[in-house]
Amino acid sequence: MPQARKQHAGSRRKAGRSAAAKPRAKVAITLRLDPDRVARLQAIAEAENRSLTNYVETALLRDLSRREEAERVITMYVAPGVSDSISPEDVVRAEGESEEDYAARQALAVELWSIPDNA
Amino acid sequence: MRPGTFVRVLFPTREKPRAPGLLHIGYVLIFAARQQEVIVAYTTSQPWARDVPLPAGARLFDTREAASLNQSRPFLLRMDLLARLPATSRWFPDLDAYNRAVIATASPALQSELTHLAVNIGRWHRELLEMRGP
Numbered sequence: 001m002p003q004a005r006k007q008h009a010g011s012r013r014k015a016g017r018s019a020a021a022k023p024r025a026k027v028a029i030t031l032r033l034d035p036d037r038v039a040r041l042q043a044i045a046e047a048e049n050r051s052l053t054n055y056v057e058t059a060l061l062r063d064l065s066r067r068e069e070a071e072r073v074i075t076m077y078v079a080p081g082v083s084d085s086i087s088p089e090d091v092v093r094a095e096g097e098s099e100e101d102y103a104a105r106q107a108l109a110v111e112l113w114s115i116p117d118n119a
Numbered sequence: 120m121r122p123g124t125f126v127r128v129l130f131p132t133r134e135k136p137r138a139p140g141l142l143h144i145g146y147v148l149i150f151a152a153r154q155q156e157v158i159v160a161y162t163t164s165q166p167w168a169r170d171v172p173l174p175a176g177a178r179l180f181d182t183r184e185a186a187s188l189n190q191s192r193p194f195l196l197r198m199d200l201l202a203r204l205p206a207t208s209r210w211f212p213d214l215d216a217y218n219r220a221v222i223a224t225a226s227p228a229l230q231s232e233l234t235h236l237a238v239n240i241g242r243w244h245r246e247l248l249e250m251r252g253p
Binding site: 063065073074075076077078079080081082083086087090091092093094095096097098101104105107108109111112113115117119 | 122131133136154171203204235240241243
């Protein structure tokens with residue numbers, strides 16, 4: 001029994017190594033669509049200079065990333081080299097902005113500057 | 120760069136999140152004068168998928184509102200999708216032009232509405248982090 005466990009653990013390690021070394025193989029799926037829709041998708045794919053398969057995959061990936069984004073509250077992209085903190089007095093006031101809104105935006109700026117790059 | 124303006128920005132993409140991305144119109148939420156850095160909110164005129172719920176930070180501008188902001192199509196502003204960028208022409212390609220990349224300026228009422236939207240999103244973000252950790 002211990003030997004069997006060892007073998008199992010060994011094969012798992014091997015599988016882990018090969019998984020890290022090369023990307024996981026894609027899984028083929030069968031998709032059935034109305035011919036009219038296929039024709040429309042084909043036309044879009046051609047206009048974007050893609051194969052129909054690549055277009056469909058891209059559209060699905062876009063949909064997935066939109067869903068992931070929707071599950072997060074704030075997605076923050078941070079350019080390399082920008083500062084990681086800010087003082088409220090650094091915040092430029094907008095034209096015609098009320099005291100209350102300006103104070104809210106100053107506090108918000110400090111908070112937003114603390115959000116790391118999570119994109 | 121002035122807060123409350125809509126500007127042309129090369130908003131980063133998911134594929135290349137640290138590099139200037141595709142040309143979009145962004146809303147300048149914060150401009151930090153000393154750092155010369157901006158927090159800009161993403162906008163898009165691409166239709167949103169019907170079966171995907173809108174994010175909490177989304178604000179839809181219909182054709183009429185879009186036209187009043189010098190934009191030809193309805194668009195979606197995403198206060199939940201932000202970028203912290205240097206105010207340079209690398210990220211804002213029209214920054215050196217006469218209009219300093221500004222497409223339109225939101226009215227004080229709209230600016231106030233968007234500030235409140237951002238404050239609420241910021242609060243939800245903080246509460247979520249407190250509940251489940253970063």
